[in-house]
Each structure stands twice: as C-alpha cells, then as structure tokens.
Amino acid sequence: MTTAKPRRSDATKEAILVAARERFAEDGYERATIRAIAADAGIDPSMVMRYFGNKEKLFAAAAEFDLRLPDVAGMAREEVGRRLAGHVVDRWDGDETLMALLRAAVTNAAAVERMRKIFATQLGPVVAAIAPDRVGTRAGLIATQVLGIAFTRYVLRLPPVVAMERDELVEWIGPTLQRYLTGTPD
Amino acid sequence: MTTAKPRRSDATKEAILVAARERFAEDGYERATIRAIAADAGIDPSMVMRYFGNKEKLFAAAAEFDLRLPDVAGMAREEVGRRLAGHVVDRWDGDETLMALLRAAVTNAAAVERMRKIFATQLGPVVAAIAPDRVGTRAGLIATQVLGIAFTRYVLRLPPVVAMERDELVEWIGPTLQRYLTGTPD
DNA sequence: TGGCGATGTCAACACTTGTTGGCCTACACT
DNA sequence: AGTGTAGGCCAACAAGTGTTGACATCGCCA
CATH class of the missing domain: 1.10.10.60 (Homeodomain-like)
Known part of the structure; x- marks a missing residue:
C-alpha cells in the first residue's frame, strides 16, 4: 500500500x-x-x-524530471551513441516537463541549477560506464548536442529541424554522440 | 559622406x-x-x-545581428568544419547581441523569427557553397550543434562545457560540423 | 537678443503580477 | 444532529510594469 x-x-x-x-x-x-x-x-x-x-x-x-536513460551495461559499445540519440528524441515528445525546464532555465536560476544536476547525476554515470577518461568533458559535449536539438526543434522550431523524421534525426545525431562518447578530439 | x-x-x-x-x-x-x-x-x-x-x-x-561567417570559397573542403567551429566560438564572445537574441527567443516571438531568418539567410548560403544536396537539413543540423554550445556554455553554464578551452572545443566540434556539411547519415 | 526646436525630467496613468486574509460551504466523524 | 475541519472563493493589497503628457532647459540660428 x-x-x-x-x-x-x-x-x-x-x-x-x-x-x-x-x-x-x-x-x-x-x-x-x-x-x-x-x-x-x-x-x-x-x-x-x-x-x-x-x-x-x-x-x-x-519541474521534477527524470531523463530515464536506458541501461547501457548490456549494449554493444559502438551502438550506444545511436541508442542514446533515439531515446533522447523519444523522451522529448510526450513530456512537457523538460520543455518547461528548458524554457525556464533561461531566466530562472533554480531551473538552471536543476538542469545542471540532472545532467550531472543522470548523464554522467552513463558516460562513465562507457568511457573511462574525460567523463565530464564527454558528458558536457553530449549535453550540447542534445540540448541543441531540443532548442532548435521545440523552442526555435527551425523549419528543417522540425521537418526531419525521428529516424533521420537519429541517424545524423547518433554518430555524433558516439564520437563524443568513445572518440578522441583529433 | x-x-x-x-x-x-x-x-x-x-x-x-x-x-x-x-x-x-x-x-x-x-x-x-x-x-x-x-x-x-x-x-x-x-x-x-x-x-x-x-x-x-x-x-x-x-538585436540587429550579423553572424559574419567567413567566406568558404577559398577553403579546403575538408577544413570548413573546423574553421566554422572556430569562427562561431570566437564570435560568441565579445558580442552580447547574440546572447540577447538567444535569451529573448525563448519567450518572444519576434526574436524567434529573427533568429530563424539569421540562420536561413546567413548559414544557408555557406552550406550551399560546400554541399550541393540536402542544404536545409545540413544547415539545420549545424544550427543544433552551434546553438547547443551557446546554450550550455553561456546560458546554462554547464561546468565541463565552460571549462573547455576554445581550441579544445573546436577540436571536438569541428568534425561534427564537417560531417553535417559533407557527410551522409549512415 | 529673442525665439524655437531638440533634449531631457517628473509625475502620473492604467494594468498586471504575486500574495494575503477573511469568509463561505460541504463533508466526515462523534 | 451537531460540529470541526478541509476545500474553495472573493476581494483586496503592495509592488512593479509599459506608457503618456505636461513641463523645464539647453543650444543653435535669425
């Protein structure tokens, strides 16, 4: 009960x-x-x-929110980027909480703090499970791409970004996240 | 006169x-x-x-603003991504106009419209000069990564993203933009 | 010097905001 | 049936907003 x-x-x-x-x-x-x-x-x-x-x-x-990132333990290492991209794009639809957080974070200090914490505590561990080095940097880079998608697709509504199908978007974004996860800058 | x-x-x-x-x-x-x-x-x-x-x-x-993107005509094709990344990161500092536009775009319709126009009229042609196909999509993808950097670095101020040096950031972001410019999704 | 437009200040307006306290009503429990 | 309390509404407050019009002052030109 x-x-x-x-x-x-x-x-x-x-x-x-x-x-x-x-x-x-x-x-x-x-x-x-x-x-x-x-x-x-x-x-x-x-x-x-x-x-x-x-x-x-x-x-x-x-604005209580959970990214609900999937467990990456059982995934093939070279697949994580795409899986993560798919999950994130799906998660964005059907839940207005993240949009509220995103919009509010622009002017409200508490929203900024909460967003920081979400990415630190939820995305950080996922990255750490895949890549041993430069965890913070990798997580930060992933955040730039993920939040960039959210911003241009749902706030700015840039026509070409809105027009893209879910799968097409994942195909493009997946490799980027993969490189941020397991690649090196050069 | x-x-x-x-x-x-x-x-x-x-x-x-x-x-x-x-x-x-x-x-x-x-x-x-x-x-x-x-x-x-x-x-x-x-x-x-x-x-x-x-x-x-x-x-x-x-909020009158110009991205002042460099002329890509004379550049080596495989270099454009990194050059673009460097230019954009530099452009962000030292000019508060884009930050004003970015922050205002979250709640102000006119700011959204202006931002759309900036990316369509200033980034579009640069992409068109490099890639003949899927110009809109490529420009849109570049916008996601570029604005994602701006958002996480200057609005959200995510610690690992703030901590990165200009050059380090460019090394990571450059290849992403390059792929969005000249690559294919698979 | 007189005048007149440009430059600037002051005080107030109508409105919206977050927030508060008093009052009413219906339900659960004895 | 009576009563206390939780759930709800109404009216108002103080503060802050964009915006306006009347009034003062500076500086140039005839």
Missing part, C-alpha cells in the same frame, strides 16, 4: 501541476502566471498558493 | 542600445525592464520611448 488516504485535494493538486507544466513549457517562467495556471486548472489562484506556497515552489514541484 | 549631421541625441541613442543589449542578454526579454535600461544609460525611461517607440521596437533595434 503505497498510498494511504487519498484526500480529495490530491486531484486538485495534480490538476494544478498539469496546468503548471503546460504553461511553464509554453510561456517560460515569467510569462506563465499563477492566475492563468489556476484558470486552466479550474480553481482559484489562492489555492495554488495554499498548496505550493509560492511560484518558485510551484515550479520546483512541476 | 555617409554621416550628415551628428546630432547630440545619437550618443544617447547609442548608450540606450548598449544598455539594452546588456540587459536583454543578461535577463531575457521580460525581466529586462525599460526602467533598468534607462538607468544604465543614465537617462529617463521616457527617453527610451521617445527614441524607440516601445519595448518591442527597442529590442528589434538592439
């Missing part, structure tokens, strides 16, 4: 979080107003304050 | 633009207030309105 007593407010709380993720993802931190979020959730703005304290804490609760 | 009569207000106008670029680059579009920009420029907020009309137009004036 993980859930003890399902209170009536839990549903409202969840509705607020859903609306918050949507607004933060769409508008960024400052333009997403508590009033708009409350309206989307069909309740009064003061309820948001009661349940989450203030806007910062609401964001912190809404 | 391109300049006719240097009015006294030109200096003020320029001071406003400098302050505006700084604030937009640092804080993003919404958090950069006209009052703060005016204070930085040492004048009254109403002057900003008089000279630029409104905030949108001020941003448009402040």
Whole structure:
C-alpha cells in the first residue's frame, strides 16, 4: 500500500501541476502566471498558493524530471551513441516537463541549477560506464548536442529541424554522440 | 559622406542600445525592464520611448545581428568544419547581441523569427557553397550543434562545457560540423 | 537678443503580477 | 444532529510594469 488516504485535494493538486507544466513549457517562467495556471486548472489562484506556497515552489514541484536513460551495461559499445540519440528524441515528445525546464532555465536560476544536476547525476554515470577518461568533458559535449536539438526543434522550431523524421534525426545525431562518447578530439 | 549631421541625441541613442543589449542578454526579454535600461544609460525611461517607440521596437533595434561567417570559397573542403567551429566560438564572445537574441527567443516571438531568418539567410548560403544536396537539413543540423554550445556554455553554464578551452572545443566540434556539411547519415 | 526646436525630467496613468486574509460551504466523524 | 475541519472563493493589497503628457532647459540660428 503505497498510498494511504487519498484526500480529495490530491486531484486538485495534480490538476494544478498539469496546468503548471503546460504553461511553464509554453510561456517560460515569467510569462506563465499563477492566475492563468489556476484558470486552466479550474480553481482559484489562492489555492495554488495554499498548496505550493509560492511560484518558485510551484515550479520546483512541476519541474521534477527524470531523463530515464536506458541501461547501457548490456549494449554493444559502438551502438550506444545511436541508442542514446533515439531515446533522447523519444523522451522529448510526450513530456512537457523538460520543455518547461528548458524554457525556464533561461531566466530562472533554480531551473538552471536543476538542469545542471540532472545532467550531472543522470548523464554522467552513463558516460562513465562507457568511457573511462574525460567523463565530464564527454558528458558536457553530449549535453550540447542534445540540448541543441531540443532548442532548435521545440523552442526555435527551425523549419528543417522540425521537418526531419525521428529516424533521420537519429541517424545524423547518433554518430555524433558516439564520437563524443568513445572518440578522441583529433 | 555617409554621416550628415551628428546630432547630440545619437550618443544617447547609442548608450540606450548598449544598455539594452546588456540587459536583454543578461535577463531575457521580460525581466529586462525599460526602467533598468534607462538607468544604465543614465537617462529617463521616457527617453527610451521617445527614441524607440516601445519595448518591442527597442529590442528589434538592439538585436540587429550579423553572424559574419567567413567566406568558404577559398577553403579546403575538408577544413570548413573546423574553421566554422572556430569562427562561431570566437564570435560568441565579445558580442552580447547574440546572447540577447538567444535569451529573448525563448519567450518572444519576434526574436524567434529573427533568429530563424539569421540562420536561413546567413548559414544557408555557406552550406550551399560546400554541399550541393540536402542544404536545409545540413544547415539545420549545424544550427543544433552551434546553438547547443551557446546554450550550455553561456546560458546554462554547464561546468565541463565552460571549462573547455576554445581550441579544445573546436577540436571536438569541428568534425561534427564537417560531417553535417559533407557527410551522409549512415 | 529673442525665439524655437531638440533634449531631457517628473509625475502620473492604467494594468498586471504575486500574495494575503477573511469568509463561505460541504463533508466526515462523534 | 451537531460540529470541526478541509476545500474553495472573493476581494483586496503592495509592488512593479509599459506608457503618456505636461513641463523645464539647453543650444543653435535669425
């Protein structure tokens, strides 16, 4: 029994979080107003304050995120790049949380910190399992390419990047990640 | 004689633009207030309105930007990737305009449009001069890697990406751009 | 010197924001 | 049935925003 007593407010709380993720993802931190979020959730703005304290804490609760990177232990070493690329592209769709985090990170210090931590604690170990040396650098480089995709495809919506099919994108990006994982600069 | 009569207000106008670029680059579009920009420029907020009309137009004036990509005509084909990487990394420092554009693009539609146009009209031709096929796709992919660097290095400030020396970064990124320029996905 | 446009300041406007406290209502438990 | 408490709404606050118009002052030209 993980859930003890399902209170009536839990549903409202969840509705607020859903609306918050949507607004933060769409508008960024400052333009997403508590009033708009409350309206989307069909309740009064003061309820948001009661349940989450203030806007910062609401964001912190809404932007809880897990990359859910696959276990690379059993993979062929030369395949990891492509597998990682596929996973990341898939993960981006169907979850607005990362978009909220990405948009908010541009102006909100807490979002920056959280994003740093996500990449350090979740991507770092994966890299370490594959490459023994220069783990930080490799993880950082992978982050540049992965976040570059997210930024151009979902925020900037550059037409050619949007137009690419999932598989086509993976074919191009996979080798890049592979080189950042196992290659050398020269 | 391109300049006719240097009015006294030109200096003020320029001071406003400098302050505006700084604030937009640092804080993003919404958090950069006209009052703060005016204070930085040492004048009254109403002057900003008089000279630029409104905030949108001020941003448009402040975010005039040119990538100043080098002429690739004379370069060895297999060198273009690295040269491009070096140029882009250098260009990022010492000019706050692109950072302003990048930060603002997250919440401001006009900034998005301008960024799209910059990459289409300035990066597109360079790619076309090197690769005859899939010009749009190649330009888009280059944009993902280039903007990913900008985002992680200057906005997110991921420690390992910040720590990398210019040359080290170029060594890693160069081959990626080269493959996006002249390679094939498989 | 007188005047007039350019340059600049001041104070206020209408509006939106996050946030707060008081009040109402319905349900669960005794 | 009565009552306490959780869930919810309403109205308002203080602060900050872009923006505007009236007023002061500087500097040039007739």
